[in-house]
Amino acid sequence: MDFKSSDTITGPRTEDHLPHTAQAAAKIVIVGGFGVGKTTMVGSVSEIKPLTTEETMTQAGIGVDDNYGSKSKTATTVAMDFGRISITDQLVLYLFGTPGQERFWFLWNGLFEGALGAVVLVDTRRLEVSFDVMGRLEERGVPFVVAVNDFPDAPRYALDELRQALDLAEEIPIVRCDARRRASSRDVLMTLMSFLHSLAMSAAST
16 A cells, blocks of 8 residues: 655545444454564555554663564564554555554553454564563453454464464354455454344344
């Protein structure tokens, strides 16, 4: 998606405004370990220019930040990423990407507050990080789906194998995605909304 530079904008952009048909909005959190593609996903799918709070990585992070599998990464999110997407004419999702480095995880609880659901982004090179992520969501009672971001150099496993490795309950959806692609990221969000709908229907019938 091609975002215009802020210096070239002479007035409010049409896409910055909510559709006049919008009737409902929901907060969705994009969460995962360091370098799994959270900023990329928010940026690829957002219909507005995303707000990012990235800072350049420095020598100070050596020994503190785990960048295994992300050696070329030169910036990191220190607070959050923010974007917006209209899933339908009536429903708007506000997307909040969490910081991935563990020293910033104390910010997560605030970002989880009021969230309808979450996407857990997973890198198959570092599956172990995902356990803490999913555990925190479960503690907060935030429903989530798992999206395996297919990095070109990451080992590829069948989704059934990954479900087993992550000890993921059968009812929790797990899908593949390419966080760089708008359509792929949107499909993940649609999977989440479908899952949330099924949970709501199930709760209503009991």
